[in-house]
Amino acid sequence: MIDLSSVTKSFGTNAVLRGVDLTIDSGTSMVIIGGSGTGKSVLLKCILGLVTPDAGTITLDGQDVTTQDRDAFLARFGMLFQGGALFDSLPVWQNVAFRLLRGSLKRPAAEARAIAIEKLRRVGLKPEVADLFPAELSGGMQKRVGLARAIAAEPEIIFFDEPTTGLDPIMAGVINELIREIVTEMGATAMTITHDMSSVRAIADNVAMLHDGVIKWTGPVDRMDNSGDPYLDQFIHGRAEGPIEAVR
Amino acid sequence: MILLSPIGTLGRAVLQTLASVGRVALFALSTLTHMLRPPFYGREFGLALLNIGWLSLPVVGLTAIFTGGALALQIYAGGARFNAEAVVPQIVAIGMVRELGPVLVGLMIAARVTSSIAAEIATMKVTEQIDALVTLSTNPMKYLVAPRVLAALIVVPLLVAVGDVIGIAGGYAVATGSLGFNPATYLKNTVDFLEALDIVSSLVKGCAFGFIAALMGCWFGMNSGRGAQGVGRATKGSVEAAAVLILAANFLLTGAFFSL
Ligand SMILES: Nc1ncnc2c1ncn2[C@@H]1O[C@H](COP(=O)(O)OP(=O)(O)OP(=O)(O)O)[C@@H](O)[C@H]1O
Ligand SMILES: [Mg+2]
Numbered sequence: 001m002i003d004l005s006s007v008t009k010s011f012g013t014n015a016v017l018r019g020v021d022l023t024i025d026s027g028t029s030m031v032i033i034g035g036s037g038t039g040k041s042v043l044l045k046c047i048l049g050l051v052t053p054d055a056g057t058i059t060l061d062g063q064d065v066t067t068q069d070r071d072a073f074l075a076r077f078g079m080l081f082q083g084g085a086l087f088d089s090l091p092v093w094q095n096v097a098f099r100l101l102r103g104s105l106k107r108p109a110a111e112a113r114a115i116a117i118e119k120l121r122r123v124g125l126k127p128e129v130a131d132l133f134p135a136e137l138s139g140g141m142q143k144r145v146g147l148a149r150a151i152a153a154e155p156e157i158i159f160f161d162e163p164t165t166g167l168d169p170i171m172a173g174v175i176n177e178l179i180r181e182i183v184t185e186m187g188a189t190a191m192t193i194t195h196d197m198s199s200v201r202a203i204a205d206n207v208a209m210l211h212d213g214v215i216k217w218t219g220p221v222d223r224m225d226n227s228g229d230p231y232l233d234q235f236i237h238g239r240a241e242g243p244i245e246a247v248r
Numbered sequence: 249m250i251l252l253s254p255i256g257t258l259g260r261a262v263l264q265t266l267a268s269v270g271r272v273a274l275f276a277l278s279t280l281t282h283m284l285r286p287p288f289y290g291r292e293f294g295l296a297l298l299n300i301g302w303l304s305l306p307v308v309g310l311t312a313i314f315t316g317g318a319l320a321l322q323i324y325a326g327g328a329r330f331n332a333e334a335v336v337p338q339i340v341a342i343g344m345v346r347e348l349g350p351v352l353v354g355l356m357i358a359a360r361v362t363s364s365i366a367a368e369i370a371t372m373k374v375t376e377q378i379d380a381l382v383t384l385s386t387n388p389m390k391y392l393v394a395p396r397v398l399a400a401l402i403v404v405p406l407l408v409a410v411g412d413v414i415g416i417a418g419g420y421a422v423a424t425g426s427l428g429f430n431p432a433t434y435l436k437n438t439v440d441f442l443e444a445l446d447i448v449s450s451l452v453k454g455c456a457f458g459f460i461a462a463l464m465g466c467w468f469g470m471n472s473g474r475g476a477q478g479v480g481r482a483t484k485g486s487v488e489a490a491a492v493l494i495l496a497a498n499f500l501l502t503g504a505f506f507s508l
Contacts, residue, residue, distance in 0.1 A: 050379045071385055079383040085376035098384050103287065149384075 001026050002047060002157070002189070007056035008213075009042055016042050018213030019056070024206075026061075026156075029183045029190040031200050031221070033235060034210035035244065040193045041082055043210065044159045047191075048077060060157075075104065078150035082161040082193075084142040086134035092145050093130035096120060099153040119148040124174050140166045147175065151182060158182065160192040164199050176202035197236055200224075209235060211244065275467050282387070282394040292395040300361050300396070300462070301403030305410065307360060311352050312344070312411040316418025319343055324427050336429065337437040340419035345446045346506070349412040351498050354457030357404055358490035362465040365396055366486035369469025370479040378470070393466040397459060404458025405451040412450055449505040456501060457494045464490040 002024040009017040016039035024030045032040050045051040047058055049065060058065045065073065086095050096116035099105050117127045123144040134142055143166055150158055160179060164172035176199050182188050183205075192203050200207060201221060208218035209232050217229045224236060234242030319340050327333045369392055372378050381388050416438060423429040468486035472478045 045379070048383055050382060074383060074385045077383060079380070081376045081380055083376055085380035087372075087377055087380070088375075098386075102289070103385055 001061055002191075003059045003062075004043075004047070005057050005059075007043075007046060007053045007058060009039070009046060009051060009053050015213060017046070017053070020210070020213070020215055022208055022215050022218065024189060024191060026189050027183070027187050028205040029179070029192065029203055030206050030208060031204035032191065032193045032208050032210055033195070033200060035235075036195075038210050039213060040210055041161055044079070044161060044191065044193065048074070048079060048159070071104075075153075076156045078153065078155035078158040080143075080146045080150040080158075080160045080163055082165075084134070084139075084146040086142055086145055086149070088134045091131050091133055092120070092137070093117065095134065095145060096130075096148045096152050098149060105153055115152060116148070119152050120145070122151075122178060123148045124171055140168070140171065143167065144171075144175070147178075154186065155188070157189045157191075160190065160194075162193055162195065164194060164196055172196065172199065173202075179203050197238075200236075211235075272463075272467055275470075276463055278389060279393050279397050279463065279466070282389045283398050287390060289391050289395055292391060293399055296396045296399035297403055299364075300357070300400050300458075301407060304357060304360055304407055307356050308353050308407050308411050309414050311356055312349065312415040313418035313421075315348055315352060316340060316344055316415035316420075317422040319348070319415070320419035320422040320427065324423070333427075336419070336423050336427065337434045338441040340423075341416055341438045341442050342446060344415035344419070345412045345442060345450045347498070347502070349415055350408050350450050350453035350457060351495070353404065353408045353411045353454065354461065354494040354498070355491055357400070357407070357458065357461045358464075358487055358494060361400065362461045362486050362490040363483050365462060365465025366469040366472075367479055367483045369466060370472030370482040373470065373472050374474060374476075374478055388470070393470070396466060397462040400458035400462035401455055402458075404461070405454030408450055408454030408457075412447075445505065449501065452505075453498060453501050456497050460493045460497060461490045464493065 002022075004020050004022045007017055007020040008015070020043060022030075032043065034040050042051055046053045047065065049070070060068070060073070060076075086092075087098070090098070093113050093116040094101065096119055097112035100107055100112035100115060101109065113130070117130055120127065120129060125141060125144055125148070129137070129141065129145075134145065137145065143163070147160070147163055150160070163179065164175050167175060179190055179192060180203055183190050190203070192199075194200060194203070204221040206218065207221050207224050209216045209229075211231055217227055217232045219227065224232065227233070230243050233239075234244050240246045320336055323336045323339045323343075324333050327335055327339075369378075372381075372392070378388050378392075381391060420431070420434055420438075423434055424431045464486045468482040468489070472482035
């Protein structure tokens with residue numbers, strides 16, 4: 001279980017997170033929605049310790065994340081970055097198998113390569129892609145390689161920052177299904193950021209909406225449509241009018 | 249208040265400078281400890297050796313040969329005013345080995361290696377590749393910084409040695425080719441004149457300059473700002489800092505070796 005309590009983070013005068021409280025139960029899929037620039041990516045990075053919160057506590061299974069052994073802690077996580085963040089000096093398969101080629105999970109290169117190719121297949125990429133370099137791929141392909149890398153070592157907890165952005169509708173469907181599968185079959189805990197409402201419905205057990213630096217609404221996905229929350233209603237129906245100012 | 253504000257500004261600037269010196273020193277210290285503790289990344293280290301050492305040979309060689317040649321011409325012309333043309337081999341040797349070899353190689357490494365390390369690491373930072381490394385349980389200090397700095401520490405002294413030899417060879421070529429020196433005597437004078445201390449100082453300087461060059465590239469890269477502009481600033485800053493620090497370190501080392 002991941003638990004955030006009163007987490008705040010500012011960049012200079014820009015107060016991005018202003019007291020986030022959120023709980024993600026183990027083995028469930030949480031989807032974070034919210035306007036562009038509201039701090040969704042920053043929130044994920046705070047949990048991973050890539051960004052240090054100004055205040056508040058984040059615990060994993062009841063233990064403060066800042067006091068845990070970093071290596072053991074990170075070994076439990078996989079993360080797909082919004083921009084892919086592939087290592088452009090390494091071919092695709094070495095990106096995917098990065099964790100399997102070094103450190104505590106190290107295994108023979110041939111085995112790591114086979115796993116990488118299997119993970120690439122699961123995100124809809126052919127084995128030929130394995131030997132290309134990231135710069136030779138399209139944006140959507142890079143995103144899927146990033147996804148394959150995030151799930152390669154089969155971590156317990158996986159963060160997906162906009163997994164389907166830039167993908168065609170069919171491929172987006174495949175990826176949604178994959179994320180759902182990872183949660184239901186492998187029992188992983190997933191936290192996904194997405195702007196795509198059909199992805200939300202396909203992936204989520206629970207939904208949380210981040211607005212103005214706080215979680216405005218959180219609850220099970222089937223209560224999303226009749227939440228009675230004007231912010232959430234405006235957001236999921238994509239209306240220009242409502243409490244959220246569209247033009248600032 | 250108004251009178252005091254320039255002092256305040258000056259004070260702040262001094263404090264900021266001291267703070268960044270402190271941070272760089274801590275970074276250097278942490279780099280050194282990461283070099284000694286596993287995991288070690290052999291492939292990264294090998295690539296760094298290749299990039300910093302082997303691929304720098306052409307530029308080092310060309311710089312050294314032209315400098316050695318020009319040095320021989322200058323010493324011959326200058327020496328002629330005192331009827332001391334014969335000192336060309338000795339002065340070329342001492343000039344190349346003690347000063348010009350290490351300094352020129354250091355500056356070439358700053359231009360070639362520091363800039364590319366800074367740009368590469370800064371780009372990785374800007375595109376979240378450093379964050380990705382961390383989430384893949386890989387410490388960027390160990391994976392990116394330690395191999396590069398260690399490789400520079402080992403390979404730049406060798407480059408300096410190569411530069412020294414090629415510089416002396418440049419002087420030799422000019423002196424024997426167009427200034428009428430006898431080849432055998434030239435070589436004998438060079439070898440007889442150089443002392444162990446000259447060579448040791450040359451190599452120690454190479455170590456120091458290699459360390460500075462790689463460290464500055466890594467430091468500016470890891471602390472780069474955001475976007476393409478951040479990468480540009482990091483690259484520029486790293487080369488400036490490396491060049492100035494190399495020249496300052498050269499002064500201090502020359503003082504330490506030869507003014508006692
Ligand atoms: N390293 C940083 N330095 C300064 N400001 C930052 C940094 N990272 C994020 N921000 C700021 O924090 C705010 C939230 O950024 P974040 O990337 O979390 O948005 P987001 O909710 O993920 O948006 P999007 O949906 O567009 O990806 C933005 O205003 C951004 O400018
Ligand atoms: Mg984002």
